[in-house]
Amino acid sequence: QAWGGTAAVSFSLEEGGVAWIRAVWPGERPPTLGRLSHVLPAAVAAVNVHQVEDERVSGLGVPGQVVRLAHRPVHPASIPEVLVASDDGESVRWRRVLPEELACAPAEAHVFALDPVRGELSFGTGVAGRVLPLGARNVRIPRYAAVPGAVGNLPPGSLVRVDHPSGRLGCAQVLPSRGGRDVESDRAWLARAPSVWAASDRAVTCGDVEALACAAGPEVAEAWCVPVPGPGGEVQVVVRLAEVAGGLGAAPAEAARVIASVSATLEARALVGSRFSVRALRPRPVGIRAVARPHAGIALADLEARAHAALMRALARARGAGRRWGGSVVGLELAACLARVEGVRHVRAVEVLDPASGGASDSLALEDDEVPSLEGWAVRWEAP
Incomplete structure (x- = not known):
């Protein structure tokens, strides 16, 4: 693919064999070779959805019936059709259409519309689309995929087991999973x-x-x-x-x-x-090391939580509060931020650490396209 993209290459190796992977760019002048970020042999792509099997609901025989699924939101492409039992015991396939198509469908059409966010199936009125017939658990959804959302955005190492009947399959997650998004509130x-x-x-x-x-x-x-x-x-x-x-x-x-x-x-x-x-x-990794004195009688666990939140706010460069990227991370500014935390009596020293070089100083200069990312922090609390 074009430079800056990703590609998956599938090939087989004989035992003890070796394979070469060569990249070829169209045009006369190939781009300058960039940094190869990841090489993952024997890797597969995974999509974070929860598979639901054989869910059944009942038809009421009323016009415009709306059926809510047990799991939602729903991946729209996972329900192309449902099966509805007829009077003679045969299953009839009802296909999914858009809501506007359902509104103008013929009276005898076996169709329904899906609201993937609410997880609802809407059936016809008898004028636009056929009415869902009366029956106990007569509507069968063979399979559909529920989308869990942002809860599936996991750091590396979170996925370690494959749900397989043998129970012997494992996996190693070396990259973070991204892309999950919750329904807008x-x-x-x-x-x-x-x-x-x-x-x-x-x-x-x-x-x-x-x-x-x-x-x-x-x-x-x-x-x-x-x-x-x-x-x-x-x-x-x-x-x-x-x-x-x-x-x-x-x-x-x-x-x-x-x-x-x-x-x-x-x-x-x-x-x-x-x-x-x-x-x-x-993101530019940044570490912070501080020495401070709390007020007497303050619970250190709660105080550390408030101190961490204050440092995160300071590094985030809140909207409307000066430059949002570039510049420098200054220890004196972080010390002033910590001193305003409830329960902190005095801040004696703050050092800014550069994990890349291992050095510590009063400040750390950022490039024009960098934002600070807190990689680690520690506060040594002196006796009140």
Whole structure:
């Protein structure tokens, strides 16, 4: 595939054999060789869905019956049809159609519509689509896939066993699983409804661009629209990829895929003549070591939780509070942040650690496309 993408190559080896993998690029000049992020022999791709087998529901014989499945949300492609028992005992296949197709379907059509988020099957009214017949457990869904969402985003090493009858199959997860996304809550939808209504789902203002970029995929944790146009007059968009605890960081291929997804989302909703330049920030591992004194009678476990939250807020560069990327991680600023934590009496010293070099100093300079990522921290609490 194009450089910056991913590819899977399948081949077999004789015992003790060796295979060469060669990459060939179209065109006269191949690109400069980049960094090869991962080579995973004997690897397979896995999709995080829960398979549900042979679920049965009952028809009531009423127009427009809606049946709710036991597990939801549902992967839409996993229910192409259902089986409905007829009076003579035979099973009749009812096929899935779009809701608008159900609304204008013939009266005798064996069709239904699916709401994948609610996990609901809607059947006909007798005028548009056939009414689901009366019967006890007469509707059979042979198989469908429930989507667990963000709970499936796991760090490496979380998956260690394969559910197999033999019980002898294991697996090794070397990369984080990504892409799971929960259904949008009513509160989240109401929060962004005014901007969607005002902009009609178009990329008009900086706020619109940032909201659409974040909606492009669960891998986008934050997005910023730079108010200054780029060298060619394009709109500059900066995104920060979501991190998975214990992960290896974003591979170049993954960053390229997310950038392409954000660019496609924005260009599909852009005003005439608008162009976008999207780039992803790189996480820079940072460690923090501090010496502080608590107030007397403070539970250290609770105090450490509050201190950790304060450090995370300081490193996150909260919206509207100065630069959001680049710059420096300054120990004095972190010390002032810790000193404001309830229960901290005095902060004596804060050092910023660079895991890459193993050094410690009062500050750590970041590149223009870097954001700090807290890899480790420790506070030595002195006696009150």
